[in-house]
Amino acid sequence: MKQCILVFLSASLYYTTSNSQIPNPDYDKTLAESLGADDNGMKSYIFVILKTGPAIIDDKEIRAEIFSGHMKNIGRLVDEGKLVVAGPFGKNDKSYRGLFILNVKTIEEAKAITDTDPGVKSGIFDVELYPWYGSAALGEYIRFSEKITKFKR
Numbered sequence: 001m002k003q004c005i006l007v008f009l010s011a012s013l014y015y016t017t018s019n020s021q022i023p024n025p026d027y028d029k030t031l032a033e034s035l036g037a038d039d040n041g042m043k044s045y046i047f048v049i050l051k052t053g054p055a056i057i058d059d060k061e062i063r064a065e066i067f068s069g070h071m072k073n074i075g076r077l078v079d080e081g082k083l084v085v086a087g088p089f090g091k092n093d094k095s096y097r098g099l100f101i102l103n104v105k106t107i108e109e110a111k112a113i114t115d116t117d118p119g120v121k122s123g124i125f126d127v128e129l130y131p132w133y134g135s136a137a138l139g140e141y142i143r144f145s146e147k148i149t150k151f152k153r
Contacts, residue, residue, distance in 0.1 A: 037136035045084070046110035047132035048100035055123030069118030070125075077102075082113060084139035097125060101132065103139060 036043045057063050077083035077100075085101035102110045110129050119125040 032136070035136040035139070041136055042133055043136040044105055045132045045134055045138070046102040046104055046107060047130045048102060048110060048114060049096055049128040049130075050098040050100070050119070050125045051128065052095040052097055053120070053123045053126040057122065057124060063124075066118045066122050066124060073117045077113065078142060081139070084142065101134070101138065107131070 032041065057066070074083060074086050078086075082103050083100055084103050086098065088098040089096045100114070102113060104110050104113065107129050111127075114120050114127045114129070117125065120127060
């Protein structure tokens, strides 16, 4: 019995020391809290896939107007802090056109946001929405992107 207890205590001590968390000396509590980070530096987002929608709009002027509105909507969402990543996909066999990562907690909030997009409203795009867990620092790249983009949007 003593041997069983000793083995158990030895195993417990090994597990505790080998799996203990090491504090990060660079941890910035104020920054983590301002970004909504959990203890792992992560947070929940909504991942949006923009797909080819059912609408076929052949009029070039109308399509140009819709895409201009789509880009303005992206800018507005970035300015509001609701959009942290956006970009188009290359040609693919899934009809995927682009993605958004939205800085919101629920599918319902994300649906309300995507419904404001002229591309979605017109039916050029359809959306798929998924909860996604990623780095809370993800949105911080936006302030650097302004420094590496040669032309203003």
